[in-house]
Amino acid sequence: MPAQSHAAKLLHLAARQPAVSARELSAAGIPARTVSRMAARGQVRRVGRGLYTGAEGSPSAHQSAIEVTRQAPKAVVCLLSALEIHGIGAQAPFEVWIALPAGTHAPKGTQAALRVTRLSGAAFTEGVETVVLDGAPVRVYSLAKTITDCFKLRSKVGLDVALEALREARQQRKVTSDDLSRYAKVNRMTNVMRPYLEAMTG
Template sequence: MPEPASQRRIAHTVLKARGIARLAELRAEGVTAATMSRMERDGEVLRLARGLYQLPDALLDAHHSLAEAAKRVPKGVVCLVSALAFHQLTDQLPRQVWIAIGQKDWAPKADGTPVRLVRFTDRLLTEGVESHTVEGVPVKVFEVAKTIADCFRYRNKIGLSVAIEGLQEALRQRKTTPGEIVRQAERGAIATVIRPYLEALTANG
């Protein structure tokens, strides 16, 4: 086992490369939990949540909370209001990160950035997923048309007005097309709900 000084160097290298690292990733490089506790106590690292670390001088991206959530829920996909905010389709600033997970996926304990989990079927969880890098962390986010369809599907959770705002902005900013929204809505069996709003918004265009 390397002595603590070199463990600290390894931890710095890993955190610099990855932005945010889980304790399991640091352990895999030979850094012990005790070393990370000492580094936290000495102000060399920040503990974001249980077993989740970052360097104190790391540049924080506007989407920092998404990077943190992606590390805590590796199988999850950023969805609903958080995906709208990521794509700049809403003025809402979600106090929690909305994450889609599978029906049987493990849910993390509440710690660090608040996460709101929504369970999706396997088919709906794997369609329309984009990968973005935030602070060196790969973050999965649903693409625009899929996000709009999901917002209408879960309108009772997020509010119909939020879903309509997202739809209006997506069309106004030309970030997707009515056809693509309808295709995603049909896959999620929500087309009959979205169509009247889509027709109303595109009638004058």
Template sequence: MQGSSQKILQLLKTHAVLRPADLDDLGIPRITLNRLYQRGQVEKVARGLYRLPGAQISEHHSLAEAAKMVPKGVICLLSALRFHDLTTQAPHEIWMAIDRKTRLPVNKALPIRFVRFSGPALIEGIESHIVDGIPVAIYQPGKTVADCFKYRNKIGLDVALEALKDCLRNRRCEADTLWQFAKICRVSNVMRPYLEALNA
């Protein structure tokens, strides 16, 4: 049991958060994690999520927690904009895309706002980023901008326009890439005048 405890503590030095399910593949009994928690050697940050007390975490740590909680979700919209430095806003919720047929997770420990995508709009433009040792699926800048135009009624057209301008100005993606994602998200007619004006 002592060896199992050490393995968990070592794992938490490279992976900021851990779920009990993560221990199954390693052959470590889940009760070991609970004992470490009872002894104060790990702390619970949300239901089913543990980390080392006082662990150094990045500004995007909540995205790592969300990725652990919803492994098939993709960080999108305002949260993806913030990650890519394409907005001045700091969303108080984590925006996450899930498949239309996926059941909503019951865990309410994190403030996650789910949006349902399907087909190419769900699977295209996904990048994997390591945040505090955790792989996090996040839509790339061009896809995120197109998504913002699609959901402009939820997040505001001004936010989508700011993201579009910053994306082109800072060369986060080419106009052709934006156009490609505009078609995938079915917002090419909405984005066309803005893209043309910015490229004039």
């Protein structure tokens, strides 16, 4: 394929999604030298290790989360970043909060600032959903799981954040008592959360 065709194909792919990986470009038959040359010319932007986006495109509101989860496929967006994705609370974290399995290294080479929490067993695997943000799939904890995570890790996010998330999610009917109880049990937060749940349902 001529170099011009490679360039056109790269621009087309970069325009269709917030970020495209070097692996995806290679699978599409675009040589690495074409990618490097176009990045050097400013025709595409390198937004992370092996991640590129169109030079003219405005950054996605979820660009950082997309970038991080592309770099670390095992990562799950959690806590403040998950609340933001679910539209709960007034938090607008400049860091991307992710959970990784115990013993897993954090991704390197990302332009996004990270806050990494390591979880194990059911606390890591339960409640994972895949949502599509600006055309890109991102793994994130469900809202009910996220709220119980906030209680579990209240020393990191603050009890006020956990309570605000619980109150707002209940008012908007985005979570059920059954789901909250289920994930509270997974996180061993049943006794901690019970008085707050009873106060809101009483």
